[in-house]
Amino acid sequence: MRHPARSPVAYLFVLPAAIFFAAFYLYPAVMTLRYSVTDWDGYSPDIRFVGLSNFTRLFTTDIIFQQALGNTLRFMLVVVILQTFFSLMLALLLVRNTRGTIALRTLYFFPTILSSVSVGLIWLFIYDPYFGLINETLRRVGADGVQPNWLGNPAIALYALALTQVWFHVGQMMVIYVAGLQQIPAEVFEAASVDGAGTWDKFRRITWPLLLPTTVLVMAYTTMQSFRAFELVWSMTQGGPEGATEILATLIYKTGLLNFQIGMATAQSVIFMLLILSVFWIQRRAAALAVR
Amino acid sequence: MIARVGRWLFLGGFVAIIAAPVYIVIVSTVKDNAQLFTNPIGLPSPIVLSNYVRMLTESSIDTSFRNSVVVTAAAVVLTLLLASLASFGITRLTRVSGGLLFGLFILGLAVPAQVNIIPIFLQFKSLGLTNSLVGLIIINIASTLPISVFILTTFFRQLPPDMFESAVLDGAGYLRQYLSIALPLSRPALGATSIFLLVIVWNDLLYPLLLITEQSKWTLPRTLLGFQGEYLTDYTMIFTGVIIASMPMVIMYVLLQRFFIAGLTAGAVKG
Amino acid sequence: MTQPVRFEGATLTYPGATIPAVNQLDLAIDEGEFLVLVGPSGCGKSTCLRMLAGLEAVTAGSIHIGARDVTNVAAKDRDIAMVFQNYALYPHMSVAENMSFALRIQKAPRAEIDRRVREAAALLDLTDYLDRKPKALSGGQRQRVAMGRAIVREPQVFLMDEPLSNLDAKLRVQTRTQIAALQKRLGTTTVYVTHDQVEAMTMGHRVAVLKDGLLQQVDTPRALYDTPVNRFVATFIGSPAMNIFQVPIVDGGVDLAGWHVPVPREVLSRASSGEVLLGVRPEAMRFAAEGAPMTVTLVEELGSDTYVYGTLARSDGSLDDVVARPWGIASPAVGATVHVAPQDVYLFDGAGAQVRLAAGG
Numbered sequence: 038m039r040h041p042a043r044s045p046v047a048y049l050f051v052l053p054a055a056i057f058f059a060a061f062y063l064y065p066a067v068m069t070l071r072y073s074v075t076d077w078d079g080y081s082p083d084i085r086f087v088g089l090s091n092f093t094r095l096f097t098t099d100i101i102f103q104q105a106l107g108n109t110l111r112f113m114l115v116v117v118i119l120q121t122f123f124s125l126m127l128a129l130l131l132v133r134n135t136r137g138t139i140a141l142r143t144l145y146f147f148p149t150i151l152s153s154v155s156v157g158l159i160w161l162f163i164y165d166p167y168f169g170l171i172n173e174t175l176r177r178v179g180a181d182g183v184q185p186n187w188l189g190n191p192a193i194a195l196y197a198l199a200l201t202q203v204w205f206h207v208g209q210m211m212v213i214y215v216a217g218l219q220q221i222p223a224e225v226f227e228a229a230s231v232d233g234a235g236t237w238d239k240f241r242r243i244t245w246p247l248l249l250p251t252t253v254l255v256m257a258y259t260t261m262q263s264f265r266a267f268e269l270v271w272s273m274t275q276g277g278p279e280g281a282t283e284i285l286a287t288l289i290y291k292t293g294l295l296n297f298q299i300g301m302a303t304a305q306s307v308i309f310m311l312l313i314l315s316v317f318w319i320q321r322r323a324a325a326l327a328v329r
Numbered sequence: 330m331i332a333r334v335g336r337w338l339f340l341g342g343f344v345a346i347i348a349a350p351v352y353i354v355i356v357s358t359v360k361d362n363a364q365l366f367t368n369p370i371g372l373p374s375p376i377v378l379s380n381y382v383r384m385l386t387e388s389s390i391d392t393s394f395r396n397s398v399v400v401t402a403a404a405v406v407l408t409l410l411l412a413s414l415a416s417f418g419i420t421r422l423t424r425v426s427g428g429l430l431f432g433l434f435i436l437g438l439a440v441p442a443q444v445n446i447i448p449i450f451l452q453f454k455s456l457g458l459t460n461s462l463v464g465l466i467i468i469n470i471a472s473t474l475p476i477s478v479f480i481l482t483t484f485f486r487q488l489p490p491d492m493f494e495s496a497v498l499d500g501a502g503y504l505r506q507y508l509s510i511a512l513p514l515s516r517p518a519l520g521a522t523s524i525f526l527l528v529i530v531w532n533d534l535l536y537p538l539l540l541i542t543e544q545s546k547w548t549l550p551r552t553l554l555g556f557q558g559e560y561l562t563d564y565t566m567i568f569t570g571v572i573i574a575s576m577p578m579v580i581m582y583v584l585l586q587r588f589f590i591a592g593l594t595a596g597a598v599k600g
Numbered sequence: 601m602t603q604p605v606r607f608e609g610a611t612l613t614y615p616g617a618t619i620p621a622v623n624q625l626d627l628a629i630d631e632g633e634f635l636v637l638v639g640p641s642g643c644g645k646s647t648c649l650r651m652l653a654g655l656e657a658v659t660a661g662s663i664h665i666g667a668r669d670v671t672n673v674a675a676k677d678r679d680i681a682m683v684f685q686n687y688a689l690y691p692h693m694s695v696a697e698n699m700s701f702a703l704r705i706q707k708a709p710r711a712e713i714d715r716r717v718r719e720a721a722a723l724l725d726l727t728d729y730l731d732r733k734p735k736a737l738s739g740g741q742r743q744r745v746a747m748g749r750a751i752v753r754e755p756q757v758f759l760m761d762e763p764l765s766n767l768d769a770k771l772r773v774q775t776r777t778q779i780a781a782l783q784k785r786l787g788t789t790t791v792y793v794t795h796d797q798v799e800a801m802t803m804g805h806r807v808a809v810l811k812d813g814l815l816q817q818v819d820t821p822r823a824l825y826d827t828p829v830n831r832f833v834a835t836f837i838g839s840p841a842m843n844i845f846q847v848p849i850v851d852g853g854v855d856l857a858g859w860h861v862p863v864p865r866e867v868l869s870r871a872s873s874g875e876v877l878l879g880v881r882p883e884a885m886r887f888a889a890e891g892a893p894m895t896v897t898l899v900e901e902l903g904s905d906t907y908v909y910g911t912l913a914r915s916d917g918s919l920d921d922v923v924a925r926p927w928g929i930a931s932p933a934v935g936a937t938v939h940v941a942p943q944d945v946y947l948f949d950g951a952g953a954q955v956r957l958a959a960g961g
Contacts, residue, residue: 127340
């Protein structure tokens with residue numbers, strides 16, 4: 038019998054959002070899967086089914102794809118490690134709520150509100166090999182010989198972009214860490230002091246374990262952001278030089294929207310999707326193990 | 330002692346790292362290119378306003394500005410409306426049905442819409458929604474619904490159920506409960522979410538890049554990207570564009586810092 | 601216009617559960633009656649209330665308000681007002697707005713709303729607080745606002761779910777009398793849930809005792825105290841609880857730690873086994889020259905009353921705890937042995953539902 042305090046009208050409340058979501062998110066998602074097993078070019082009226090050949094080609098002969106896959110993973114790793122480390126350091130130093138720490142936190146947080154394009158353009162200047170901020174400063178201090186071509190040298194371009202990404206969001210992660218730190222009751226540290234623990238001990242045995250959920254969150258969020266670094270890469274290098282900064286997102290864009298290889302591009306998208314899901318699954322497992 | 334010095338060095342270093350680029354950008358916009366080459370780091374002398382004049386008169390930045398305002402305002406308002414209704418509905422359903430619908434939206438969190446840009450482009454093309462602000466608004470709503478539903482559902486779940494039971498006995502149907510009780514009490518969550526959405530939509534480059542080819546319909550980030558090609562190494566002009574495009578966010582940030590920080594970490598911490 | 605309430609075979613089994621939370625409840629509440637539902641945690645009393653309110657769905661049976669069968673009627677249409685344990689006040693509305701919420705939904709005329717709110721506020725001494733928000737009120741004031749919200753509705757039935765449990769002890773006693781007086785004045789049928797048997801005994805016209813979803817007994821407080829229908833009711837009502845001893849049947853009575861307690865043969869024949877339960881209220885444990893030997897372990901002097909705790913030794917050496925409330929005699933010392941002769945004893949069957957076999961004589 039129907040519950041006297043509930044009513045199916047509740048479904049009506051969810052309906053508009055659900056329709057929107059189904060139409061413009063779920064449907065395209067399904068289409069990604071569908072096109073990935075074809076060799077469509079986006080124009081011709083017939084769509085030919087080619088099974089998994091797109092996927093096999095990507096993993097066997099498509100070195101550009103493999104390079105992009107490697108770049109995506111390397112970018113993600115560098116960003117996650119650096120950003121987690123620095124945001125934690127900053128949070129530990131600024132955990133107390135004084136005028137000064139709040140001011141500094143506000144400053145460090147600032148870059149997050151800028152658009153990726155703005156950040157990209159700013160850092161294009163900073164990395165400019167001729168009169169950019171870094172090389173100019175190096176010249177000023179006499180290191181004339183050290184004038185790396187930050188974004189033009191395939192060996193370092195990806196890492197330069199990673200540094201920019203860290204600059205972009207380290208403040209945001211710092212704030213998350215601060216929130217996590219402030220949730221640890223002060224008495225816990227006082228008890229530790231009474232028990233004879235020093236600074237490093239306190240960190241290792243109290244702060245770090247109690248912060249694990251926050252760390253998991255920061256890492257997950259950072260990973261998600263690094264997968265979304267399309268806008269930053271596009272503003273700065275568009276995947277060059279020689280594919281050194283090509284990440285999956287930019288490759289998909291180029292393959293699908295510039296070369297119109299819909300089938301191949303959606304196949305890449307499927308792999309991208311699987312990559313994201315497996316990275317998250319791994320993080321969740323690691324988190325569960327670590328928390329125990 | 331060493332720890333103290335180390336701390337100040339570290340923090341000071343970061344101040345420099347974070348602030349220096351920002352300083353450079355601001356200062357460069359009031360220099361001319363000659364100054365930029367000869368004196369990139371120092372203060373401008375003389376202060377040159379021609380960049381701003383040129384930008385505001387010659388370029389189409391004002392059109393882009395208007396487009397950004399329209400798209401952002403519409404997307405944020407509509408997303409908040411749809412998401413708050415959906416979240417309220419989800420919390421009124423049984424644990425099973427509510428959980429299923431919630432899980433559906435959460436799928437969107439795990440897999441970002443970026444993965445589906447190809448079909449989105451094709452779909453919007455066939456619907457005639459490319460090259461239109463309406464199309465931009467729609468895709469921004471669809472891609473921000475998951476996080477909004479997540480934040481608001483989590484919040485609504487924390488409201489005491491007996492308050493709603495009391496309202497039911499008072500004769501209130503769902504709409505009345507939503508309007509008179511749930512919404513007024515969720516102002517903090519709505520505020521945080523709206524800031525979060527505001528920053529995301531205002532700063533988005535992907536969708537205008539994907540869907541809009543007519544320059545008159547570009548939003549600010551897309552226009553900024555265009556500056557790179559148009560002004561090449563005329564960084565003073567490029568930075569002027571950056572300043573103008575970032576102005577609204579910066580002003581709001583200065584005025585509402587606490588809310589910004591709360592809003593942009595709301596999606597994260599509440600998880 | 602207030603109405604009588606009737607539960608007929610009302611049952612609620614939560615999905616996935618094997619035992620019903622409320623099991624075949626048959627209960628008729630008269631128009632204008634103040635009925636208290638009492639029982640230990642988990643006995644189903646709040647669930648009964650919520651079934652009546654329509655906040656839970658009935659699995660079997662029916663519920664009636666007056667002539668209406670409301671079993672399938674939506675909660676918002678039952679014309680019932682409820683006072684919640686945690687008050688459930690709307691934090692963003694003032695006291696006046698909280699109290700007028702239901703009437704505003706019904707689109708009642710402004711003048712009528714104002715009148716009712718003012719009258720209820722006067723009844724509850726809330727007139728000075730009408731513009732305040734709940735967070736600016738004390739616990740007692742918030743409780744009164746919750747009551748005011750219910751009164752303003754002028755419903756057919758009042759429901760109250762442990763409304764005093766969040767108040768401190770002194771306030772609780774004060775508010776208890778106020779609620780009882782209020783109900784008398786308004787004359788609305790009231791169903792009141794509590795786990796506190798003192799509240800139950802002092803406030804209700806009748807009290808319904810529940811255990812594990814089953815109605816044990818519904819009666820006036822006096823009748824529950826004097827003629828409990830089984831061991832559970834006997835020990836639940838009355839504080840300190842009735843002493844219960846498992847005693848063997850002997851010729852002509854039962855044996856309590858060596859002391860012979862006479863019991864009519866006719867009563868003994870109704871016992872289902874050779875052992876029965878002997879119930880003696882603390883005030884019926886007379887100190888006498890001859891009786892069962894009790895070793896005193898603790899004496900509580902409360903000024904107006906004295907409670908003496910001790911043990912009685914059985915033939916096999918095990919000890920039973922005893923509570924006695926003597927009057928008119930000097931308190932014994934701890935460790936001393938006194939003799940107790942139980943008066944007005946109750947006898948309960950040793951097995952099954954442990955029903956009462958005989959009372960008070």
